[in-house]
Amino acid sequence: MKLEKFIQSVVDMPQSVLQEMCGYFKKVNLPKGTQILEQGQTCKKLYFIEKGLARSYYYNEKGKDVTVWFFSDNNLMVSVESFFQQKPSLYQMELLENSITYEISYDNLQKLFDRYHCVERFGRRVSIDLLTDLVDKLNAIQFQTAKERYAFLIDKYPDIAYRAPLGHIASYLGITQETLSRIRSEI
Amino acid sequence: MKLEKFIQSVVDMPQSVLQEMCGYFKKVNLPKGTQILEQGQTCKKLYFIEKGLARSYYYNEKGKDVTVWFFSDNNLMVSVESFFQQKPSLYQMELLENSITYEISYDNLQKLFDRYHCVERFGRRVSIDLLTDLVDKLNAIQFQTAKERYAFLIDKYPDIAYRAPLGHIASYLGITQETLSRIRSEI
DNA sequence: CTAATTTTTTGATATAGGTCAAAAGATTTA
């Protein structure tokens, strides 16, 4: 099972805890287009995506739809601040493909955090990994041209580059879709 | 003691653990200009800044000095990925003011993580807080004009806006110093 | 299979903010 492997790749834990933890995750197949979370709602569940694609996004002041993050195979999907601080989310989340996911509720995960030091460590490590990815993206965006940003995406997340719609990728990279379309046609 | 208060604001822990934890932190007064970490070095220490200002930065391909993050009073200062994953840092860190700091070594913090579930939780919470700040900054930079980015800084980190040199602030916001200078003169 | 809708491409034009250069102001050093 991929979820088991994922957890073990992050932290080494006793087989019994691993089994208990996996037991709290419930397998759910969700169709493309499913809205996982609405703006203003508190994120109650954390998902592991076994196979699929999703994104978090929001509408800015001008009403433009801006993609914040993509989630794909073998990764966790969650609105971090909303879930961990149990406060209303600034972002929405939706599935871009039919997906096989495993979900765990906040309360159940909290129980596991309380009960097992190693699960708490899992949480810490996962957060730090996310943080690292985020710093990478920030640097890519902060001082690079549109072309370089797209190169960064292809290099780091090649699957997303060809699975996600162009408009979503463009806003994720902080450029317009017209510009991204022109960059693609150049290559 | 400010460090104690900071820890307690993040996680509630038994007085005994709090005391032991604080005991591992060593008070160090460091002068302005101190290089805390060089590019390529592995970050061995995590700092709590009681009073002072620092930044992390790197030189990009064009040799331009780019500020990644500021650290100031009552916050932790660390090169996150380098410290927690004990790998060479992409960034340098330096003090921008004479500072009062408390340092703890990676090994000692690791000991505390191993020994106390609540310290592990402290680590998780701190990471998530950082993550939240980072997401905020990313959004500010991704789709806002130079003026709006500066407004974001003033709103969110007013102390930095007037304590850090203009050039560092500009690169932190992903704009040139000339542009920031013009924005300031408009206000 | 066709119509309706959504996504992507292409073209023309405008502009925010970059680059380069040099002056003015501040801070540090001896």
Place this chain on the structure above:
DNA sequence: TAAATCTTTTGACCTATATCAAAAAATTAG
């Protein structure tokens, strides 16, 4: 306190990318 160094400001000019508009292509729905 003068010289040296570093930081900020100002000006002129230029370019990458945004915006607006409309056609073309792809996808979805009836």
